[in-house]
Amino acid sequence: MYELSEYFxxxxxxxxxxxxxxxxxxxxxxxxRECQNNNAFIAVFDGCGGIGAKRYKIDxxxxxxxxxxxxxxxxxxxxxxxxxxxSGSFDFDISDCKKxxxxxxxxxxxxxxxxxxxxxxxxxxLASKSFPTTASIISVSCQNGHINSEFLWVGDSRGYILDSSxxxxxxxxxxxxxxxxxxxxSSDASMSNVINLDVDFDIHFKxxxxxxxxxxxxxxxxxxxxFPTPMHFEYVILDSICSSENIMEFEEKIRDYINTFTADDFxxxxxxxxxxxxxxxxxxxxxxxxxxxxxxxxxxxxxNIDDIKYELWEKYKINYYSN
Amino acid sequence: xxxxxxxxxxxxxVLCIDSTASMVPVIDMVxxxxxxxxxxxxxxxxxxxxxxxxxxxxxxxxxDYLADGDDAMMETDFFVLPDQIEEFSNTINSIAxxxxxxxxxxxxxxxxxxxxxxxxxxxxxxxxxxxxWTDASTxxxxxxxxxxxxxxxxxxxxxxxxxxxxxAQLNGYVGFSEKRLLLFAPDAxxxxxxxxxxxxxxxxxxxxxxxxxxxxxxxxxxxxxxSI
Numbered sequence: 001m002y003e004l005s006e007y008f009x010x011x012x013x014x015x016x017x018x019x020x021x022x023x024x025x026x027x028x029x030x031x032x033r034e035c036q037n038n039n040a041f042i043a044v045f046d047g048c049g050g051i052g053a054k055r056y057k058i059d060x061x062x063x064x065x066x067x068x069x070x071x072x073x074x075x076x077x078x079x080x081x082x083x084x085x086x087s088g089s090f091d092f093d094i095s096d097c098k099k100x101x102x103x104x105x106x107x108x109x110x111x112x113x114x115x116x117x118x119x120x121x122x123x124x125x126l127a128s129k130s131f132p133t134t135a136s137i138i139s140v141s142c143q144n145g146h147i148n149s150e151f152l153w154v155g156d157s158r159g160y161i162l163d164s165s166x167x168x169x170x171x172x173x174x175x176x177x178x179x180x181x182x183x184x185x186s187s188d189a190s191m192s193n194v195i196n197l198d199v200d201f202d203i204h205f206k207x208x209x210x211x212x213x214x215x216x217x218x219x220x221x222x223x224x225x226x227f228p229t230p231m232h233f234e235y236v237i238l239d240s241i242c243s244s245e246n247i248m249e250f251e252e253k254i255r256d257y258i259n260t261f262t263a264d265d266f267x268x269x270x271x272x273x274x275x276x277x278x279x280x281x282x283x284x285x286x287x288x289x290x291x292x293x294x295x296x297x298x299x300x301x302x303x304n305i306d307d308i309k310y311e312l313w314e315k316y317k318i319n320y321y322s323n
Numbered sequence: 324x325x326x327x328x329x330x331x332x333x334x335x336x337v338l339c340i341d342s343t344a345s346m347v348p349v350i351d352m353v354x355x356x357x358x359x360x361x362x363x364x365x366x367x368x369x370x371x372x373x374x375x376x377x378x379x380x381x382x383x384x385x386x387d388y389l390a391d392g393d394d395a396m397m398e399t400d401f402f403v404l405p406d407q408i409e410e411f412s413n414t415i416n417s418i419a420x421x422x423x424x425x426x427x428x429x430x431x432x433x434x435x436x437x438x439x440x441x442x443x444x445x446x447x448x449x450x451x452x453x454x455x456w457t458d459a460s461t462x463x464x465x466x467x468x469x470x471x472x473x474x475x476x477x478x479x480x481x482x483x484x485x486x487x488x489x490x491a492q493l494n495g496y497v498g499f500s501e502k503r504l505l506l507f508a509p510d511a512x513x514x515x516x517x518x519x520x521x522x523x524x525x526x527x528x529x530x531x532x533x534x535x536x537x538x539x540x541x542x543x544x545x546x547x548x549x550s551i
Contacts, residue, residue: 049545050545050547053542053543053545054542055541055542067545121527121528122525122526122527122542122543123515123518123519123524123526123527123528124504124506124518124521124525124526125521125522125523125524126503126523126524126525127525127526127542127543176491176499176500176522177491177499177500185330185447186447186448187500188500188501189499189500190500190522190523192491226330235324236324239324257324261329261330262372263330263371263372263373263374264371297324301324
């Protein structure tokens with residue numbers, strides 16, 4: 001985690017595996033030297049362990065095999081970094097989708113051709129995707145006090161903006177069924193669109209202009225999918241900021257919070273812009289933290305959470321989906 | 324902050340076993356796999372720190388209505404595990420491979436019973452998993468309808484059975500997000516139609532799972548556990 005230039009106060013990515021060495025999440029981000037310029041990016045990938053459970057052998061010297069999900073998240077993370085480094089920034093238009101899709105497909109096809117086996121003979125929709133992964137990429141550019149952000153995503157990994165108005169989900173989950181963030185915590189709808197080598201997929205794109213200090217957050221579903229409500233996820237971020245004295249402490253707290261709840265690998269990336277310092281970021285979010293606690297978390301602590309959460313969600317989601 | 328709130332899973336497993344005479348060479352292997360399947364799924368979930376709140380399993384043993392009459396279909400209620408592990412084990416161990424008549428069996432009727440199981444309606448996250456072991460293709464639905472014990476409320480044809488499974492537009496008798504179907508069945512009608520067209524299916528084309536190596540088995544368990 002780094003405290004950086006006048007443009008980017010924090011650029012950080014953290015990833016944790018539930019089963020050491022078997023994690024199917026991966027990430028890439030712009031290094032501090034690039035952040036001295038006026039742009040940065042964070043990208044997280046969640047290899048789909050269910051539909052990507054086929055194992056591949058890629059090295060004749062060892063007996064080691066890897067799932068397609070494990071390989072896909074790493075390859076796409078690397079290709080995203082390479083794409084950024086080759087031009088020094090993203091294009092901030094829809095051409096990024098087409099170019100990245102080309103790079104991902106080319107790289108996944110290459111690894112498929114290198115594989116010493118072709119996976120198993122398993123058939124069916126749950127085992128049929130080659131090299132499936134989600135993606136959530138956020139690229140941010142700061143110029144003359146204005147912040148432009150570009151969100152690119154596939155699947156159910158999410159991109160958020162958190163400012164003094166609260167947490168907003170910018171991306172839209174690719175799900176078969178209800179996309180509501182609250183109901184999907186229990187329903188776990190299957191994904192309708194993932195990066196893979198077998199069938200066509202779409203990389204979605206959204207540009208958002210921001211004119212106040214903001215956190216840009218990219219997260220795999222292990223980060224947000226196991227809290228009782230989306231309000232808890234926002235509170236976890238805010239409380240981690242407001243109860244910390246520095247960035248390292250903040251990272252430790254948010255990691256511990258997520259670990260208490262999650263049953264999955266999790267990876268998040270954060271870009272903070274416009275705060276100047278961690279201390280001022282903490283001060284900026286104090287009111288919002290108190291508001292979320294008093295109006296949502298305390299109520300759910302005091303009452304039966306399952307009785308009250310949908311009513312509170314109806315109020316909360318007005319801002320949450322206000323893009 | 325709701326630290327004691329933990330996402331937990333209620334899992335229902337339905338094990339459908341072809342118990343016709345052609346299964347004699349593999350029936351012991353299938354029974355052994357059936358007895359251990361839930362343990363392997365649980366172990367894979369535990370490795371991911373996924374907490375199982377309730378696990379239930381029921382058994383459906385199937386043959387051929389016209390050839391086997393009253394012995395054509397045996398179905399149990401759900402056993403709650405581990406409390407009823409002995410009853411579950413006794414049921415599996417009591418299955419004998421015999422009868423069956425011609426080569427196609429009434430596997431679709433067994434699947435129909437499985438789909439209309441009294442699924443658990445409680446729990447934060449639910450999974451409804453059906454596993455089929457067979458070495459044979461299936462008759463058309465209704466082939467055995469002349470048998471006196473043929474079920475009156477069975478799906479009339481394959482299209483109706485497909486609607487029982489449901490899809491993104493129309494919910495069936497199984498939860499759209501909750502359902503999983505695992506087939507250890509030959510690449511034969513209608514099993515191949517199901518694996519090509521139904522959602523959330525894993526099909527290992529084989530004679531009741533024969534030839535399944537550790538590599539494919541761990542892939543299957545990972546696919547089930549990771550999608551839970």
